[in-house]
Amino acid sequence: MGATTESPRQRYRAQVQEEIKQHAWEQIATAGASALSLNAIAKQMGMSGPALYRYFANRDELITALIRDAYQSLADAIRSAAAGGADLRGLAQAMRAWALEDPQRYLLIYGTPVPGYQAPDDTRQLTNDVMTKLLEAAGGAGLGALPASPLGEHLAASDAGWATAYSAEPERLHRAVVFWTRLHGVLSLELAGHFSGMGFDPARVYAAEVEAVAGH
Amino acid sequence: MGATTESPRQRYRAQVQEEIKQHAWEQIATAGASALSLNAIAKQMGMSGPALYRYFANRDELITALIRDAYQSLADAIRSAAAGGADLRGLAQAMRAWALEDPQRYLLIYGTPVPGYQAPDDTRQLTNDVMTKLLEAAGGAGLGALPASPLGEHLAASDAGWATAYSAEPERLHRAVVFWTRLHGVLSLELAGHFSGMGFDPARVYAAEVEAVAGH
């Protein structure tokens, strides 16, 4: 991808940064994001604590990089599913698979936010990528019309700057939003373990919500 | 409430514990649960760090107490709404109001869990209280039938030990589960700020989901 020829130093730097993030993901997967320790990562990599600060100015910057990667990974998963011709159902399954692959990665994006935290601008772009794929699929063939509702009118009237390409088709917007919120509802409760011990299969609840939106 | 007459010491102890939790909630509301510091609370209360450990054995125990209180508070909100004759719509509004009142309190229950954490047994009881109220309201008058679906059959077949009282009415179970997941979907995305900058009103999305389940 048109990278202006990298110096060996830049190369090395990028490699180490990647390795740091690798270790960070392992920590997060086993103990959650709040337990992430730069110090521990440094030790694992055989170097002393402060060395890490050459690569990430502070803990927040590392976490932000991880969030960025998580968004990127989700966007990729969605994009490749869409490229493979997946419809709304397909995207839903791709999202679920991606989430179950590493629950803490999903929760890093959609879980509890730190009150002050502001996501960097480029993650907005990645969110838009995901929403755009959703919007495209939300206009797919074989979808029945959504019942008219106040929400439909509200969405039609709202200035969805992020979805201007589809502002002429509020129906899509409506379906995409409902799709997103319902799937997230099931997924996040499942990942947080709130279904455990309730005796039913989260996959079936998820499938039912997919059908409710993707219609027949 | 039939408390076996309290000694002055127990009385004082309970008061201090309450005050600690009060400060803890303030910290959580402004900086999130992960930033909660026993040390800081002690200082705020004018005593030295280790003193707090007389009241809560460790950080986890304090957080567990807060989670318990959060469940209790939610259960109370739901119960009092139900006692006031609220139907499904009413419960939904009560839940949303309760969540918006203190987003981090909602997220303490339904947000990102620490991978190893096991909720204490009595919170299961409180969850059941909430679900029971939902189940009661899910059988209210004026509700159209849910379309038959694989999920309906699955729920009917699953041994929902937590809902034995309604095992003969799987329709209620179905509606309650869908109610819960859809509302949580909208609410958690709103609280996490994922709707910000999208140009529509979360309250309308929420209302639309309520109508979709509570029917007309």
Place this chain on the structure above:
DNA sequence: TCGCATCGGTGATAGCCTCTAACTGTCGCC
């Protein structure tokens, strides 16, 4: 009423963490 066990509070301390500062060695570009 008195004695003493229990309880709440203290400072000291160990061990973790983030992050800064000053210093050293090394790599690679001109």
Place this chain on the structure above:
DNA sequence: GGCGACAGTTAGAGGCTATCACCGATGCGA
């Protein structure tokens, strides 16, 4: 070949959780 930029080091400040040993007050039973 030399120099500048960069990666790494140790030392250390300051914060945190948590434990320990030690006091002083409190309130209960005898």
